[in-house]
Each structure stands twice: as C-alpha cells, then as structure tokens.
Amino acid sequence: MKGGEQEFRFDTDHEKIFRQESSFSYLTGVEEPGCFLTIELETGKSVLFVPDLPMEYAVWMGVVYPKSYYEEKYGVEEVLFVDDIPAYFKEKNPNPIFINRGVNTDSGHTTMEATFDGIDQYKVDYERLFGDIGECRVIKTPQELEVMRYVAKISSEAHKQVMRKMQPGMMEYQLESLFLHECYARGGARCVAYTCICGAGHSGATLHYGRNNKRVEDDEMCLFDMGCEYQCYTSDITCSYPSNGKFSDKMKVIYNAVLACVKAVSKEVKPGAYWPDLHRLSERTMCEELKKAGLLQGDVDNMMKHFIGSSLQPHGLGHLMGLDVHDIGGYPGGAKRSAEPGLRNLRCGRHLEEGMVLTIEPGCYFVDAVLDPLLANPETARFFNQEMLATYRGFGGVRIE
Amino acid sequence: MKGGEQEFRFDTDHEKIFRQESSFSYLTGVEEPGCFLTIELETGKSVLFVPDLPMEYAVWMGVVYPKSYYEEKYGVEEVLFVDDIPAYFKEKNPNPIFINRGVNTDSGHTTMEATFDGIDQYKVDYERLFGDIGECRVIKTPQELEVMRYVAKISSEAHKQVMRKMQPGMMEYQLESLFLHECYARGGARCVAYTCICGAGHSGATLHYGRNNKRVEDDEMCLFDMGCEYQCYTSDITCSYPSNGKFSDKMKVIYNAVLACVKAVSKEVKPGAYWPDLHRLSERTMCEELKKAGLLQGDVDNMMKHFIGSSLQPHGLGHLMGLDVHDIGGYPGGAKRSAEPGLRNLRCGRHLEEGMVLTIEPGCYFVDAVLDPLLANPETARFFNQEMLATYRGFGGVRIE
Ligand SMILES: [Mn+2]
Numbered sequence: 001m002k003g004g005e006q007e008f009r010f011d012t013d014h015e016k017i018f019r020q021e022s023s024f025s026y027l028t029g030v031e032e033p034g035c036f037l038t039i040e041l042e043t044g045k046s047v048l049f050v051p052d053l054p055m056e057y058a059v060w061m062g063v064v065y066p067k068s069y070y071e072e073k074y075g076v077e078e079v080l081f082v083d084d085i086p087a088y089f090k091e092k093n094p095n096p097i098f099i100n101r102g103v104n105t106d107s108g109h110t111t112m113e114a115t116f117d118g119i120d121q122y123k124v125d126y127e128r129l130f131g132d133i134g135e136c137r138v139i140k141t142p143q144e145l146e147v148m149r150y151v152a153k154i155s156s157e158a159h160k161q162v163m164r165k166m167q168p169g170m171m172e173y174q175l176e177s178l179f180l181h182e183c184y185a186r187g188g189a190r191c192v193a194y195t196c197i198c199g200a201g202h203s204g205a206t207l208h209y210g211r212n213n214k215r216v217e218d219d220e221m222c223l224f225d226m227g228c229e230y231q232c233y234t235s236d237i238t239c240s241y242p243s244n245g246k247f248s249d250k251m252k253v254i255y256n257a258v259l260a261c262v263k264a265v266s267k268e269v270k271p272g273a274y275w276p277d278l279h280r281l282s283e284r285t286m287c288e289e290l291k292k293a294g295l296l297q298g299d300v301d302n303m304m305k306h307f308i309g310s311s312l313q314p315h316g317l318g319h320l321m322g323l324d325v326h327d328i329g330g331y332p333g334g335a336k337r338s339a340e341p342g343l344r345n346l347r348c349g350r351h352l353e354e355g356m357v358l359t360i361e362p363g364c365y366f367v368d369a370v371l372d373p374l375l376a377n378p379e380t381a382r383f384f385n386q387e388m389l390a391t392y393r394g395f396g397g398v399r400i401e
Numbered sequence: 402m403k404g405g406e407q408e409f410r411f412d413t414d415h416e417k418i419f420r421q422e423s424s425f426s427y428l429t430g431v432e433e434p435g436c437f438l439t440i441e442l443e444t445g446k447s448v449l450f451v452p453d454l455p456m457e458y459a460v461w462m463g464v465v466y467p468k469s470y471y472e473e474k475y476g477v478e479e480v481l482f483v484d485d486i487p488a489y490f491k492e493k494n495p496n497p498i499f500i501n502r503g504v505n506t507d508s509g510h511t512t513m514e515a516t517f518d519g520i521d522q523y524k525v526d527y528e529r530l531f532g533d534i535g536e537c538r539v540i541k542t543p544q545e546l547e548v549m550r551y552v553a554k555i556s557s558e559a560h561k562q563v564m565r566k567m568q569p570g571m572m573e574y575q576l577e578s579l580f581l582h583e584c585y586a587r588g589g590a591r592c593v594a595y596t597c598i599c600g601a602g603h604s605g606a607t608l609h610y611g612r613n614n615k616r617v618e619d620d621e622m623c624l625f626d627m628g629c630e631y632q633c634y635t636s637d638i639t640c641s642y643p644s645n646g647k648f649s650d651k652m653k654v655i656y657n658a659v660l661a662c663v664k665a666v667s668k669e670v671k672p673g674a675y676w677p678d679l680h681r682l683s684e685r686t687m688c689e690e691l692k693k694a695g696l697l698q699g700d701v702d703n704m705m706k707h708f709i710g711s712s713l714q715p716h717g718l719g720h721l722m723g724l725d726v727h728d729i730g731g732y733p734g735g736a737k738r739s740a741e742p743g744l745r746n747l748r749c750g751r752h753l754e755e756g757m758v759l760t761i762e763p764g765c766y767f768v769d770a771v772l773d774p775l776l777a778n779p780e781t782a783r784f785f786n787q788e789m790l791a792t793y794r795g796f797g798g799v800r801i802e
Pocket residue numbers: 236318319359361401
C-alpha cells in the first residue's frame with residue numbers, strides 16, 4: 001500500500017495540509033506523508049517504509065525521528081526506509097504481491113497505486129485487495145464507532161453554535177468560518193469531511209453549493225451541510241432552519257414533509273433492509289406529505305412511476321460513512337447502480353448489516369433546472385399545483401441529516 | 402496559459418477548495434477551474450476558454466452560465482469552450498505560440514503547462530513567457546498594492562485578536578483556528594498564504610512548524626507566523642511575544658536583537674539596495690547585539706567570516722511577495738543563488754526597485770540540529786558563551802516580520 005504524498009500548490013513551495021489517504025490511514029494510522037506499508041499474509045507481519053529525511057529537514061520541519069519512533073507510534077513490527085523496498089521484496093520473494101487498485105464508485109477516480117523498481121519481476125494481483133479493504137472498512141469496529149461518535153458530536157456542537165449566532169445580514173461564509181473555528185478550536189478537528197455548504201435562500205437549491213458568498217436575508221431558509229473530521233474519520237450533518245428563527249407556513253410545509261421522511265426511514269432502518277427500498281420509501285413519503293399539503297396532486301403510485309419524488313430529492317437518501325464521507329463499498333465487486341432517476345444518484349445499493357454507518361438525509365429542493373423540464377411535459381406537469389409551486393421558486397431547499 | 406484544475410482528495414469525490422494558479426490569476430482574475438487563456442500579441446485580444454459544463458452541473462453546482470457572463474465578469478474580448486482550442490489555433494495559425502514553462506526557484510517545481518491536441522504542428526517558444534510574466538509580477542501596480550494593503554490589514558487585525566485571547570494552557574491550534582476565523586469571517590479571506598506556524602516554546606525553533614498541536618505553557622516565547630490571502634494576494638506576518646504577556650530578561654535579549662535587525666535593515670531598504678547585502682547587514686547587526694548581550698563573544702568580522710549570524714537566522718532576511726507568499730522573480734533569468742550559508746536560503750538576489758514588495762523578517766532561532774555541529778567545532782564554538790547559550794536550548798525562536 002502506498003500512503004499519500006505531500007502536495008504543493010501548483011509549482012510553488014506552498015505545502016498543503018497533509019491528510020492521509022483513507023485506506024492507508026485505516027491500516028496504519030500513519031500521519032506522515034510519503035510512506036508505504038506491506039503486510040506479510042502468512043505471518044501478519046507489517047512493515048512500514050518511511051522516507052529517509054535529510055538532516056536539513058530538522059531545521060525547517062522539526063526533529064528527524066529514528067525508525068524506533070515509528071515502530072512505537074504505529075505498532076508495526078518493522079520500520080525500513082522507502083529506498084529499501086526493492087531489496088525487501090527481493091529477500092521475501094512474495095507470490096503474488098497484492099496491490100490496492102480500484103475505481104471509487106462515487107467519483108469514478110482510480111486509487112493511487114504502490115509500485116517500486118523491479119515490480120514487473122513479480123506476479124502481482126491488482127484485483128483482490130481493493131474489494132477486501134472496502135469490505136473491511138464497511139463494517140466498523142467499536143473503536144471506530146467511538147471516534148465517529150466523537151466527530152459527530154463536535155460537528156453537532158458546532159452546528160448549534162452557528163444556529164445561536166445566525167442573524168440575517170450575515171454572510172454565508174461567516175457562518176462557515178464559525179463552524180470551522182468551533183470544530184478546530186474546541187474539537188481539534190483541523191479538516192472538514194467536505195467543503196462546507198452554507199446555502200441561505202436560493203443558494204440552498206444548489207446541492208453542492210460551496211461558494212458561501214451570499215448575504216443571508218431575513219426570512220430565508222438556511223440549508224447548512226457541514227461536517228468535520230478527526231483522525232480521518234468523517235461526519236456529515238445537515239441542518240435546515242429559518243434565518244430569523246421563525247418558521248413561516250411555507251417553510252413548515254417543506255420542513256415537516258422532510259421530517260416525515262426521516263421518521264419513516266428511521267423506523268425501517270435495520271439489518272437486512274435494502275437501502276434502495278428505503279430510498280424509495282423516502283420519496284413516497286415525500287409525495288404523500290406534499291400531496292397532503294396541496295403542492296402535489298394525483299395518485300401517489302402514479303407519481304412514483306413518474307419519479308416525481310426523485311425530482312424533488314435529486315440526491316440519494318444517504319450513503320455509507322467512515323474514513324470518507326462517501327465511504328467506500330456502496331457497490332462492491334463491480335455492482336452497478338440502477339439507471340432509474342433517484343436510484344442513479346444513490347451511493348449505496350446494499351442490504352444493511354450490523355456495524356455499517358450510513359447517513360439518512362432526505363431533502364426537498366426546488367431546482368429550476370430540474371423543475372422546468374417537468375413542467376414542460378404534461379405527463380409530469382399534472383402532478384404539480386403550479387400556482388403553489390411558483391411560490392417556492394427561489395426558496396432553496398430543506399435537508400435533514 | 403492554463404488555469405488550475407479542480408483537485409480531489411485522492412480517488413474520492415472530496416473536492417478541494419479551488420485556488421487559482423497565481424500567474425493565471427494575475428492575467429485573468431478567473432476564479433473557476435479548468436480554463437485556458439490566449440492573448441494575441443499583435444492585437445492584444447484575449448480569449449478565455451471555459452469548460453463546457455453539462456446541464457447536470459446546474460443541479461449539483463449551481464447555474465451553468467452563458468459565455469457572456471464570463472466575458473463581462475473578466476473583461477476578455479471573447480469566450481470560447483476549451484474544446485474549441487485546437488480549431489482556434491488552426492484558424493489563427495500563430496508563429497510562434499508562447500507557452501508558460503519554467504522552474505520556480507523557491508520550490509524547484511516546474512509550472513504546469515498548457516497544451517492541446519495538435520500543438521506539435523506549431524512552432525512553440527517555451528522560454529520567454531515564464532520570465533516575462535515573472536518580471537511583470539515583480540513590480541506591483543497601485544491596484545495590486547491596494548489589495549495587498551487590505552490583506553495585510555486583515556492578517557494584522559487577526560494577529561492582534563490572537564494576542565488578546567492568548568493564555569497559557571491553550572493549544573497552539575486554538576490560536577491558529579482563531580486566526581483563520583478572524584481572517585475569513587471579518588475579511589472574507591478563505592485561504593491562507595501558507596500553513597499557519599504557531600510555535601510556542603521549543604516548537605518555535607522549527608522554521609516551518611505547522612503541526613500546532615502543543616500546549617502553550619506559561620512563560621514561553623510564542624512565534625506565530627500567519628498570513629491570509631485575498632483574491633490570491635498574500636500576506637506574511639510573524640509576531641513573537643511571551644505566552645503570559647510579560648517579557649522575561651532572557652526573552653528581551655533576543656527580541657531586542659531581532660528588533661535591532663529590523664531597524665537596521667529598514668533604514669537601508671530603498672531602490673538600488675542589493676538584497677543580499679541587507680541580509681548580511683541583518684546578520685551583522687544580530688552578532689553585534691548578541692555580543693553586547695554577552696551571548697556571543699569575539700570579533701564581529703570574524704563571526705561573519707564563520708557565518709555565526711547565518712546559523713542563528715537560518716532563513717533568509719525576506720523575500721518578494723505578491724500572488725505567492727514566496728513570489729516569483731527572486732532569481733530571474735536562471736540566476737543562481739550564492740552557495741554561502743545564509744545567502745543560500747535567501748529567496749531573492751536582486752537590487753531593489755520601486756514597486757517591489759518584500760518582507761523584512763529577521764529572526765533568531767535556537768535549533769539543536771544547527772548548534773550542535775557548531776559547538777563541536779572549536780573554530781566556531783569559541784564565539785559562543787556556552788553557559789549562557791545552554792539556557793536558550795528549548796527556548797525556540799523570535800522572528801519579527
Ligand atoms: Mn451526506
């Protein structure tokens with residue numbers, strides 16, 4: 001396995017804050033860049049390969065630690081230098097070498113890959129390891145759950161602080177900044193699991209809004225999706241509330257509908273449940289609630305056939321969480337996502353098992369780019385109370401997570 | 402010219418906050434990733450090439466803007482799609498094409514480079530542009546200076562806030578977090594020019610210390626080197642002060658010596674001055690002051706010959722600043738740094754000109770990795786009052802910038 005490398009801002013000497021690659025962190029906990037790990041399968045012996053830092057490093061970057069420091073800190077059986085890798089393999093002559101290579105199903109990006117001079121002289125299995133690590137990461141240990149509870153608590157407290165300080169007239173980024181400060185200063189959480197999404201009013205209709213540079217106006221719905229991370233473990237929390245603290249009737253309709261989805265799904269979430277079914281349950285609940293409220297009309301089964309729920313909740317119900325906020329393992333072993341609206345944006349297509357961690361985050365968004373085509377088509381337009389819908393243009397969205 | 406691309410955390414869909422490449426920002430001000438720029442030298446006509454975003458983008462990332470939006474926002478003559486680049490060059494048939502390629506003298510890294518399908522059919526000049534842009538960037542316009550004064554003011558106010566809140570018992574990262582929050586929430590400065598260096602006590606002796614995870618103890622010297630950036634323009638400020646607000650006699654010796662260096666250099670800094678000379682002036686002043694204080698002994702000219710000043714101030718006196726905190730242009734046209742101690746870490750080897758922006762940041766550090774070899778050698782050991790020096794082990798450092 002190859003750990004993450006130190007990154008720079010373009011061609012400059014601006015060093016970015018190092019965050020370890022998730023699977024490498026999972027296996028080692030190593031916080032330093034530029035390392036490699038081997039595990040000998042027959043004996044379980046782990047060897048950490050660290051960079052051989054020049055003495056000059058001590059002046060600029062602190063003490064150059066001896067190998068014993070890493071041995072003790074990370075509990076590996078042996079520490080060698082990265083330059084020792086070819087000789088190490090020559091001596092061990094493993095057959096095969098398992099290398100982590102695979103495609104992340106959320107991003108479509110391929111993992112970075114360990115290699116060394118002379119690797120072509122060995123039999124290498126590039127298939128198995130990626131899936132196996134993924135399956136390990138999917139089921140959390142009690143220790144992992146403890147860290148995840150900690151990081152969720154830090155994010156949660158920071159959200160509360162943001163709620164307390166929120167006032168119309170503030171800039172979205174001021175609330176993002178406050179969240180970051182609370183997480184870091186109170187919780188020691190230096191990084192966030194994803195760029196903070198602080199959308200007030202119409203900003204809230206952009207699902208991955210991250211500019212956060214609009215003024216928060218009076219009587220706007222705020223949709224704040226922010227989560228920090230600690231020891232590379234992530235959190236993911238979305239809170240929706242009115243900028244001035246008072247829910248208008250218009251806001252109540254949407255908020256209560258989303259809340260009903262949370263409740264409906266929470267009742268059914270248990271080992272054995274099929275996640276895509278729960279996604280559809282959330283969409284159905286949304287349609288039922290918005291029909292009660294008069295925003296939708298017609299038969300709910302029919303709405304489901306026309307994916308009306310999917311169009312209001314263009315994101316999936318939720319996803320696996322862990323060392324990545326969209327954690328590995330949602331579609332294991334090359335499983336494909338459904339092409340249907342709604343499900344095609346769902347990041348997990350599995351039956352639930354004990355020890356999995358998932359978010360439940362239904363939402364209701366009013367996105368012009370989604371609604372306009374639906375209203376232009378009589379087949380789908382008939383489900384909407386268009387007069388009422390018009391009042392929700394520019395409203396943004398609600399999500400509860 | 403090629404603008405910066407959106408970056409992800411390893412293979413995941415975690416999008417990093419986008420910060421434009423500095424020279425591209427200099428020429429365009431463009432805030433979006435994935436763009437290219439051409440300037441037709443005969444006419445001065447500028448064309449911005451933007452990615453052709455799919456409609457799906459509107460749901461997740463906000464409105465997909467028409468080309469006219471970019472034309473207006475950035476004042477370019479024409480906006481085309483990135484995919485149009487080969488056809489554009491085919492029509493214009495330029496001879497030659499100037500492409501930005503060069504090595505950053507602070508990092509040793511090479512610039513990223515614009516290319517397109519079919520570029521090998523043109524005559525391309527990879528030499529000239531890099532140096533020319535560098536020379537443009539070295540001399541700041543009044544408008545640039547205005548932005549740089551703004552960003553320096555934001556950082557300065559944030560430093561003051563950190564000073565006010567500083568108390569022994571806090572963690573270094575809490576003060577970093579406060580700085581970041583002040584810059585972003587008050588100044589709209591989302592990024593920092595470099596990772597905050599918050600070193601209390603012995604942490605301060607690591608020049609690029611950035612872990613910031615030590616507890617600040619009573620009666621420690623704090624060395625806080627932090628600067629935010631705005632519109633990609635950087636700031637760079639170091640403050641040194643005691644954790645409990647009271648300078649001990651031991652601290653005063655070092656602080657006053659560094660302050661004397663600042664004053665000596667500030668008197669001589671003017672157009673025509675040779676920056677390496679000012680660096681040596683700072684080292685000489687340091688030796689004189691520490692001799693007065695009794696920490697050094699012997700003849701100052703002799704100390705200079707043995708680079709005693711360089712060993713206490715292992716960084717350079719200062720550097721050009723602008724769109725990068727270590728700005729481009731310190732050694733133009735392939736000029737080499739002196740190999741001498743002190744000067745070999747100096748990031749600028751030029752005669753000063755009006756419109757240049759530089760930091761003046763002398764310092765005095767007690768780094769074991771530097772001092773131990775000096776004391777082991779009688780040639781250099783004789784300049785130190787070893788008994789007094791021993792009391793400064795673990796002291797950290799002082800820098801004033
Ligand atoms: Mn989520």
